[in-house]
Amino acid sequence: MVNYSVSEENYIKAIFHLQQQAGTVTTNELAAALHTRPASVTDMLKKLKVKKLLHYQPYQGFRLSAEGNKVALGIIRRHRLWEYFLSEKLKFNWEEVHAVAEELEHVSSKKLIDKLDEYLGYPRFDPHGDPIPDANGKLESETLITVADLAVNKAAVVAKVSSHSGEVLELLSHRHISIGSRLEVKRKFSFDNSVEIKMGRQSSFTISEQLAKNIFVTHE
Amino acid sequence: MVNYSVSEENYIKAIFHLQQQAGTVTTNELAAALHTRPASVTDMLKKLKVKKLLHYQPYQGFRLSAEGNKVALGIIRRHRLWEYFLSEKLKFNWEEVHAVAEELEHVSSKKLIDKLDEYLGYPRFDPHGDPIPDANGKLESETLITVADLAVNKAAVVAKVSSHSGEVLELLSHRHISIGSRLEVKRKFSFDNSVEIKMGRQSSFTISEQLAKNIFVTHE
C-alpha cells in the first residue's frame, strides 16, 4: 500500500467524480472543480501518470487507471464513513458533515477505517444516500430515478441527493426533505417543468425542475 | 483563530512537551525529538518567532510564549480526545492509539472536537492517564509520585505512564500493568534500586529502577 499526499488524494477523488459523468475529464473541468489553475492541473497529471494512477496523453483528456480507481474508492470509503459518524454519532447537521469529512478522509490508517466501519455497524449509505464502498473497494449500485422523472401520483422514498452544495442542502433542509423522506408527485407543470410534491401530512408545495433533478428516489 | 500547518503543530507540541522537563528547550533536543536536523529546527524557530508563538534569541534556547502554550494545549486536547475515542470506542490497544491520534490531531475543526468531547462524556484522562485539556485549554494537574518513590507496603493505583515508547508499553502490557491497576511495593533493593511489587493475586515480581520511575501512581 502506497501513501499519497493530501493534494494527490484531492485530485484523484475529483477525477473519479468527474469521470462518472462523461467517462473522461478535461483539464479546465478539473481546475474548476478544485478551484485551482489549469497549469497546476497539468503539473499534477504528469505526476499521477508517472505513478500509474492515470491514463493521460497531453491534449487528449484523461481518466483514472484501474489502480487509480481503487485508490479513489478508498478515499471515498473514508469520506463517507466519517460523514456517517459525524451525522449519526456526533449529531452534525447534514450540511456540515461534508467539510469536516473532507479533512478526516486523509487520515489513511487502514485499521482505523476498518474499526470505524465495524463500530458504525457496517453502514451501506452515507447521510447523503451515497453508497459506502466496502473494505475491498466494492461499491453498491442502485438504479435511482430523479423526482423530475417520477410519474404523477407515484409515491417514492428519497434515496440520495446529487449535489452537496450548501445552497441545495439549505433548500432541502428548509423543505424538511432528507434521506428516507416519503413523497408523492402531485402535478407537473410543463411550462417550466416545476413539480408539485406532497410529503406526509404537510400541504403540497412546488419545487423547481433544477431541484427535482437533484433529488433521487427509489420507487416504493 | 489562526490555523497552523501540520509541521508547525508538530514543532509546537514537541516544544511544549520538552519544556515541561527543563523549562527551556535546545535546538539539538528538539531536532532529536522530531527526527529532523538542527538546521531545520532553526529555520522553523524563526517562523514561529515571527508568529509570536515562541520566545527565542539565537543561541540562547527557547520556550513557547503564552500564545504558543495555548496553541499547544489545543493540539494536546485533540490528541488525547482521539486517543480516548480510539481506545474506548474503537477498542484499539494501548500501544496503537498514539500513532493514529498523531494524525487525527491535525484536523482542526473546533466544532468537531467539542462535539467529540461531548459524545465521549467529557473524559478527564486519556488511556495513558494523561489529563485532557478542556475546551478553554485548562489542564487538570495532580500530584503524582512514581513507583520508585512509593514507600514499602504502600498500596497505590497506576495513574499515568510517562514514556509512550513502544518498548515501555510492551513491557507494561507483558506485566499486565495498565492505568487503574492496583499495586503494592514489597521491597526495594538498594544495590540497583529495583523494586519488588505485587499486583492482586499474582505472585510478586521485580521491576527495574528505570521502569519504576516511569510508572506514576496516586496513593490509595
Add this chain to the structure above:
DNA sequence: AATATTTTTTAGCTTTGTCTAAATTTATTT
C-alpha cells in the same frame, strides 16, 4: 482553407519545509 478562439501545456518564479556543508558562537579542557 485561413483565421480566430479556446484549451492545454511549457517556462519560469514563489513558498514551505527539508537537507548538507560551512561558518559562527558558546562551552569545555588543558
Add this chain to the structure above:
DNA sequence: AAATAAATTTAGACAAAGCTAAAAAATATT
C-alpha cells in the same frame, strides 16, 4: 587564556504544489 569541542546558525540546494504569462495545439468560425 588558548585551544578544542560541541552546539547552533547561515548559505545554498532541492522537492512539492501552487501561480502567471507566453507558447503550442486543438477547435470553431468565417
